[in-house]
Every structure is written in structure tokens, then in C-alpha cells.
Amino acid sequence: MTGQALFDKVWDAHRVLDREDGATLLWVDRHFVHEGSHHAFGKLDARGLPLRHPELTFGVADHYVPTRGREPASEAIARMVATLEANAARHRFRLFGLDDPRQGIVHVTGPEQGLTLPGLLVVCGDSHTSTHGALAAFAFGIGATEVAHVLATQTTWQKKPKRMRLRIEGATGPGVGAKDIALNWIARLGADGARGHAIEYAGAAVRALSVEGRLTLCNLSIEGGARCGMVAPDAVTLDWLKGRPYAPDGADWDSAAEAWTGLATDADAEFDREEVLDAAEIAPIVTWGTSPEDALPITGTIPDPARADGAAAERIRAALDYMGLSAGRPLIGTPVDQVFIGSCTNARIEDLRAAAAVLQGRQAKVPGLVSPGSRLVKLQAEAEGLDRIFTAAGLEWAGAGCSMCVGMNGDIVAPGKRCASTTNRNFRGRQGPGARTHLMSPAMVAAAAVTGTLTDVRPLLSGRAA
Amino acid sequence: MAGWTRHQGLAVGLPREGIDTDQLIPARFMSAPRSAGYGGFLLHDLRMDAAGRPDTDFPLNKPEAAGASILIARRNFGGGSSREAAVYALADAGFRVVAAPSFGDIFGANCVGNGLLPARVTEAEAERLLAAAPCRLTVDLETGTIAGCGDDIAFALDPVWRLKLINGWDDIDLTAAHAEAIDAFAAARRRDAPWAWPRAAG
Numbered sequence: 001m002t003g004q005a006l007f008d009k010v011w012d013a014h015r016v017l018d019r020e021d022g023a024t025l026l027w028v029d030r031h032f033v034h035e036g037s038h039h040a041f042g043k044l045d046a047r048g049l050p051l052r053h054p055e056l057t058f059g060v061a062d063h064y065v066p067t068r069g070r071e072p073a074s075e076a077i078a079r080m081v082a083t084l085e086a087n088a089a090r091h092r093f094r095l096f097g098l099d100d101p102r103q104g105i106v107h108v109t110g111p112e113q114g115l116t117l118p119g120l121l122v123v124c125g126d127s128h129t130s131t132h133g134a135l136a137a138f139a140f141g142i143g144a145t146e147v148a149h150v151l152a153t154q155t156t157w158q159k160k161p162k163r164m165r166l167r168i169e170g171a172t173g174p175g176v177g178a179k180d181i182a183l184n185w186i187a188r189l190g191a192d193g194a195r196g197h198a199i200e201y202a203g204a205a206v207r208a209l210s211v212e213g214r215l216t217l218c219n220l221s222i223e224g225g226a227r228c229g230m231v232a233p234d235a236v237t238l239d240w241l242k243g244r245p246y247a248p249d250g251a252d253w254d255s256a257a258e259a260w261t262g263l264a265t266d267a268d269a270e271f272d273r274e275e276v277l278d279a280a281e282i283a284p285i286v287t288w289g290t291s292p293e294d295a296l297p298i299t300g301t302i303p304d305p306a307r308a309d310g311a312a313a314e315r316i317r318a319a320l321d322y323m324g325l326s327a328g329r330p331l332i333g334t335p336v337d338q339v340f341i342g343s344c345t346n347a348r349i350e351d352l353r354a355a356a357a358v359l360q361g362r363q364a365k366v367p368g369l370v371s372p373g374s375r376l377v378k379l380q381a382e383a384e385g386l387d388r389i390f391t392a393a394g395l396e397w398a399g400a401g402c403s404m405c406v407g408m409n410g411d412i413v414a415p416g417k418r419c420a421s422t423t424n425r426n427f428r429g430r431q432g433p434g435a436r437t438h439l440m441s442p443a444m445v446a447a448a449a450v451t452g453t454l455t456d457v458r459p460l461l462s463g464r465a466a
Numbered sequence: 467m468a469g470w471t472r473h474q475g476l477a478v479g480l481p482r483e484g485i486d487t488d489q490l491i492p493a494r495f496m497s498a499p500r501s502a503g504y505g506g507f508l509l510h511d512l513r514m515d516a517a518g519r520p521d522t523d524f525p526l527n528k529p530e531a532a533g534a535s536i537l538i539a540r541r542n543f544g545g546g547s548s549r550e551a552a553v554y555a556l557a558d559a560g561f562r563v564v565a566a567p568s569f570g571d572i573f574g575a576n577c578v579g580n581g582l583l584p585a586r587v588t589e590a591e592a593e594r595l596l597a598a599a600p601c602r603l604t605v606d607l608e609t610g611t612i613a614g615c616g617d618d619i620a621f622a623l624d625p626v627w628r629l630k631l632i633n634g635w636d637d638i639d640l641t642a643a644h645a646e647a648i649d650a651f652a653a654a655r656r657r658d659a660p661w662a663w664p665r666a667a668g
Contacts, residue, residue: 013659016651017644023626025644027651029662039500039550047638053652055664064497076497115664127548127572141572143550145579145637153641155648159626161571191484192542192568225545227571248661256661291484291542311540311589315483408493415516427488427546429511 003266005163006232007198010138010263014121016155023157030115030137031057031150032106032124033093035064035080040125040147041087051091053154058115059088059095060106064409065401067371070098073410091151104374104400107131107344111215112374114244118233118260123150128344128424130221133230134214135237136263138198140228161196161227162272165265167203170279175458177354178213179346179422179441181205182220183285185277187295194226197273200265201231205279211240212350219345223292223424232264284457286331287426287439289319294426298444298456302329322428323436324416334454336438337417339368339395339445340431343405346422347373351442352381355422356389358446358460365452368395368445369411371403395449407432420448467581469634471607473562475535477615479599480525483540485509487573490544490552504551505558530600538595539566544573544584553580563605565612565621567592578627581634585612585621595619607632 004012016025031053033040044051051057064072064080072078081098088095096103102113107128110116118136123129125147132139142156150156168181186193199221201214209217214231221229231237238257241247248256283297296303304327305316320327325334341347341355352372370390372378378400381387387397404411405423407430413419415434422445423430426437438454447457495507513524520527526534537556543566544552553576556564564577565585574584583605587595595603595615603614605621607628612619629635641648655662 013655016648019626021626021629022624025641025648027648027655030664036496036549042500049638058664080497117661119659120662125548127546129548141548143548143553143572143576143579145550146575149637149641152638153645153648154652155641157626157637157641159624190542191545192570195568195571222546222572225542225568225570246664248665252661252665256659259659259661291486291545311481311483311593314481318482406493408496425486425488425546427486429492430488433492433511434516 002270003268005265005269005271006136006200006230006263007138007163010119010121011160013119022159024160025155026121026158028123028150028154028156029056029120030122032110033057033059033147034062034106034126035084037125037147038080038083039144040151043144043148044151049152051093051151054091054093056154057093057151058110059084059093060109061097061103062105063402063406065098066409067398067401067403067411077409101375104377105344105347105402107219108348108373108377111135112244112376114241114247117241117247117256118237119263123156127222128219130226130228131215131219131344133218133221133228134211135241136230136233136260138228138230141222161198163200164194164197164273164275165200165202165271167274167276168201168205168279169203169276170205171208172205172279172282175284175443175461176282177441177443178209178216180282180285181279182217183287183292183295183439184282185275186220186224186292189224189275191223191291191293192225194221194224197226199226199229201229206231207234210350211236212348215348216345220292220424233260284441284444286444286454288323288325288331289316290322290426290428292426292439294319295439296331298331298454300331302327302331304328331454332456335418335452336366336420336448336454338366338413338419339364339449340404340419340421340423341442341445342369342371342403343423344373345424346442347371347377349377349380351422352377352386355442355446356386357464358443358450358457359393360389362393362450364394364449366449368449369398369404370395371398372400374400393449404431420445420454467634467636469632470581471632473535473605474602475562476533477536477538477595477599477601477603478525478531478534479538479596481540481596484542484545485539486546487544487549487552487570488546491549491555496549496551500554503558504554505560508555508559533560534600535560536563536565536603536605537561538592538599539564540592541567541589543569545570548572550576553577553582557582565592565595578630581631583607583631585623587619587621591619
């Protein structure tokens with residue numbers, strides 16, 4: 001009998017029952033909700049059903065929260081936050097709301113509080129729930145109908161995805177991090193390249209990542225179409241989790257640590273698909289188009305639709321038209337209007353440190369916003385003096401939330417403006433109607449701020465610890 | 467939600483790749499209650515110019531697309547955000563079927579939860595349908611075919627989703643029958659993996 005993969009082990013531990021048609025009912029260990037979950041609470045209320053397990057349900061205010069001052073941008077936005085508060089009070093689940101010092105983006109706050117643990121099944125009505133797989137949880141985003149089902153039953157019907165192992169071997173060069181690894185594989189395999197698959201990230205370059213880096217890597221799994229992304233637990237995972245508020249302690253910690261160590265993929269486990277990347281070949285990456293798959297090394301040139309065929313040529317032409325870019329020009333030197341450092345992808349303490357390492361003692365040539373991923377990240381950054389580096393460079397230091405990633409809380413990029421952004425989606429209109437987004441790492445965004453253009457960060461790191 | 471096995475309707479083509487859910491419904495509209503109707507938000511920023519006037523060149527704005535209930539598109543339809551509002555916008559605008567070479571996984575599940583069929587066809591078949599649209603098509607869940615545009619096209623669909631669409635199953639109702647099994651599972655998990663419950667919550 002062949003061994004089991006990490007994903008198989010976590011899947012099997014949550015199987016309540018299998019149905020004849022191939023669907024499996026899975027137990028949910030953690031359910032995170034946010035303001036956008038209002039449709040699902042509406043469905044629950046319409047049936048007169050209670051929240052089945054309030055102790056396993058956690059709310060976070062993030063998508064709609066104001067990051068500059070306390071005043072929401074509109075009445076409709078204020079109502080979204082108030083509705084979440086009302087649902088939390090009525091259904092008696094814990095809310096990290098506007099007045100809570102632990103408030104932040106759900107995919108930052110959940111791991112930070114030790115709510116996300118190895119071997120757990122985690123769901124949330126948000127596609128970037130894949131983030132939590134960095135801690136070896138099986139974590140995925142679901143829509144409102146499924147959120148309502150989890151609220152009512154603490155379970156979810158799923159069909160088992162295929163297993164894919166993505167090994168990143170070797171070591172990354174200076175100035176290259178988790179964001180570059182992620183955009184590299186998405187550019188190679190496509191934005192739907194991992195559709196229907198649960199990814200396990202493995203290999204030396206993944207093992208070498210901190211938990212923060214792994215959270216970034218797993219966060220972007222959904223941008224390659226994967227159902228989820230996971231990293232097997234190791235000493236890095238356990239060291240990071242120990243002592244976090246909701247993580248087990250005492251004898252529970254010991255038994256948990258033993259169980260988690262056993263989750264690693266067996267040596268003889270088989271995967272439906274294997275892909276291998278060489279970390280040494282990965283350069284700092286930026287996107288040029290309107291899908292995360294439209295990504296190239298910063299040293300590259302903007303694609304030419306004349307050199308592509310059919311639908312692909314049409315798509316490149318439309319993307320360049322929207323982005324206001326000319327085919328065949330180098331990416332380096334493309335002027336940007338502003339920068340944004342934030343989001344569930346890249347707003348953790350290490351991300352802020354990486355950006356600050358480039359910005360220290362330098363001036364930004366364009367305006368920009370820095371929004372930490374949580375209030376605790378904000379406090380830590382301020383304790384380290386990072387906020388003063390950002391403000392001295394001329395950037396704005398804001399509060400925690402989804403902010404300018406999602407264009408729904410008042411923080412938006414104006415029509416036609418070009419933004420170098422640490423976020424996850426360069427979709428049309430994502431950061432605001434007509435906004436032009438270039439995705440890249442925090443260090444690369446800092447480099448774009450310093451030069452006012454898309455820039456290779458590596459020369460700017462010379463003589464600095466990044 | 468009512469089940470269905472056969473749908474006849476007007477198909478309209480949207481010859482683009484990567485229609486993500488941010489395009490299907492921009493985020494700023496999602497604070498509206500569902501009762502307000504989401505049809506007017508569908509593909510809003512592609513259908514309307516910056517001044518809010520309809521773009522007459524956009525396929526869905528053309529007179530011959532009026533009343534369409536089947537949408538044909540290129541690969542990677544519905545990727546991105548898990549927002550079910552993208553499906554509400556399609557459903558409220560009258561769509562029952564989307565045919566494309568690939569779909570976002572979460573979007574596909576959201577479709578099926580709302581009676582909308584995400585029918586996977588090959589790239590070549592999608593191009594054939596795009597070339598023929600607007601045209602009247604018949605989509606059959608029992609036979610798994612799309613008829614009305616030359617030879618019948620067999621579409622791919624997860625069997626779990628097919629049964630759910632045909633039966634109009636409501637998962638909460640189905641799961642209620644398993645309440646005892648779920649409670650027994652929870653008790654066993656709590657015993658075997660006490661660390662899986664959050665500590666501070668006791």
C-alpha cells in the first residue's frame with residue numbers, strides 16, 4: 001500500500017461520511033466570517049436556524065473597515081460593519097471588530113491568534129482562505145450558500161480534489177521572495193493551471209521560507225486556480241505557533257505537536273501531478289496585464305500581441321490597452337503614479353521589514369499608502385520604527401484592513417492611475433474603476449516608490465540587509 | 467431551488483478569456499441586499515462607459531442579445547474572488563447556463579448552489595459556439611449535451627453537480643438527515659484531538 005500525502009491525511013481526518021455520487025461531508029474546525037458574510041447570515045435567519053457551533057466561528061472586520069480615521073467612507077459601508085457586529089452579538093461568536101486590538105485582515109489575524117493550526121479544516125467566505133494552508137491546514141474559500149451551510153451544520157460537502165506537488169528546489173537569490181516564487185509558477189502554469197488540485201508546496205526553497213513567506217505563497221494558490229495550497233509542518237511551523245493565544249498549551253500542545261509531525265507526506269506517497277521549479281532561476285517579478293498569470297521577470301519586455309495567436313493575442317491586446325502599455329518596451333522604467341503596501345498577501349511584519357529595508361534613508365518619488373495586515377502587526381512595526389521609515393520617505397501609514405486591495409472600503413486607485421502594489425489581483429477595476437495594478441513583492445514596491453518607475457530592486461539592496 | 471433537466475434559450479457570446487468575478491460584479495455593488503436584484507450589476511464596468519452610459523458595442527448590450535439565458539465565453543471564467551454575488555448577477559440577469567473551457571472552482575460551486583450550470587466545453591467547441599452566437603440552444607443535463615449549433619456538443623460536469631442541478635437539492639436540508647452522524651463525529655474528534663478546539667474559548 002502506498003503512503004499518504006499531507007492532504008490525504010487531513011482530508012481523511014475530517015470525513016464524516018461519503019455519499020454514493022462521490023461527495024464527502026467534511027467536518028469544519030474553524031469558520032471565519034467577515035462583513036461580506038451578510039448574505040449567508042440572511043439565509044440562516046430566513047430558515048430560523050441557529051449558528052450550530054459559535055465556539056468554532058470567528059468574525060473579523062476587514063473588507064469594509066476604514067484605514068484612515070474611524071469614519072467609514074459611506075453609509076452603505078458603515079452598515080456592512082454594523083451588520084457583522086449585530087450578527088456576532090445575536091449568534092454569540094467572537095468578533096475581532098473595529099474596537100478590538102486584534103482586528104486585522106482575516107488571513108493575518110487568524111494565523112496570528114493561533115486559530116489556524118496544522119491538521120485543521122478551515123473555511124471562510126473569501127478565496128484567499130488558501131493562505132492558512134501555510135500552517136498545514138486544509139483551507140479554502142467558499143461562497144455564501146456554503147457559508148450558510150457551515151453556519152448551520154459545521155460541515156461542508158466537497159468532492160476530493162486531485163493532489164499536486166509543486167517542488168521549488170534550490171535557493172532563491174537576493175531580493176527574491178515568496179511573492180516572486182508564487183507569481184513565477186502562476187505565470188508558467190496559468191491562472192487556471194492548478195484548477196481542481198490541492199497543492200502541496202515542497203522543496204528546499206519552501207522549507208527555507210519563514211511562516212510569513214509560506215503564508216504569502218499559499219495565499220496566491222487561488223490565483224493559479226488551486227483549491228488550496230499547503231506546506232507540511234516542521235520546526236519553523238511549531239516555533240511560530242507556540243504560545244499564540246488560541247493555540248493549545250501544556251499537555252495539549254505536546255499531543256498536538258506529535259500529531260502534527262505525523263502529518264508530513266509519506267516518502268512513498270503518490271501525487272496526481274508533480275511540478276518542479278528551480279529557485280535559482282527566479283528573478284523579481286512584476287505583472288504587466290490584467291491577470292496574475294501576466295507576470296514576467298522585471299528584466300523582461302512587455303509582450304507583443306503580434307507574436308501570439310488567436311484568443312491569446314486578443315487578450316494581450318486588450319490587457320495592454322487597459323493597462324496603457326506599449327508592446328515590446330522594457331518593463332523597467334515604466335512610470336508609476338502611486339504605490340500600495342498591504343493586503344492579506346503581503347502586509348505581515350516581514351513584508352513591512354522588507355519594504356522598509358529599501359526605503360530607509362530614501363525618498364519616495366510618488367505618493368503611497370502602507371496598511372499593515374493587523375493592529376498587532378502595526379504595533380510591532382511601530383516598535384521597530386518601521387512606520388517612521390515609511391513616513392520619512394513620504395508614504396502614508398494607515399490602519400489595518402483590506403484597504404486598497406479590494407476597492408470596496410473607500411481606499412481606491414483613481415481611474416487611469418498606475419499603482420505598484422503588493423496585493424494579489426491585477427484584475428480590471430480591482431483597486432477601483434479604471435485602476436492599473438502591477439503586482440510585485442514589498443521590496444519591489446518600495447523600489448518603485450523610490451524611483452517612481454517599475455524597477456529591479458536588487459541594485460537598491462546593495463550593502464543593505466533585506 | 468427548483469431542479470431542471472433541460473433548458474432552451476438564446477445564447478450570447480462574450481469572446482474573452484479570464485472574465486473574473488471582479489468583472490462579473492465590481493466589489494462596490496456588493497453591499498446591496500439581494501432583494502434589490504443584482505442583474506443590473508452584471509459586468510457593469512465592461513457594459514458601461516466611465517460616465518455610466520451603455521457601451522453599444524458590448525455583446526450583451528446589443529439588441530439581438532436581449533433575453534439571452536446562455537452565455538458562451540473563453541477559458542478561466544469566474545476565477546478570483548469567492549463572491550457568490552457574481553452568480554446572483556448572472557442569475558438575476560436571466561442566465562441559466564455558462565459554457566466555457568474552464569471555470570474557477572469556487573465560482574462553479576456557487577453556480578450549482580443557485581441552479582446555474584457551468585458547462586465545460588473544449589476550446590474548439592467554445593469557438594464554434596462563439597462563432598454561431600447569438601443562436602438558440604438546448605442544454606440537456608440528462609444527456610450532458612448542448613444542441614442547436616451543428617453537431618451536439620458534450621459538456622463536462624462533475625457528477626455531484628449534475629445531480630444537484632437536476633434535483634434542485636438544498637444542502638442544508640440534505641445534511642439535516644445526518645445530524646446524528648455529525649454530532650458523533652464531533653464528539654470523537656473532541657476526544658481524539660482536543661487541541662483542535664480553540665484554547666482561549668475553553
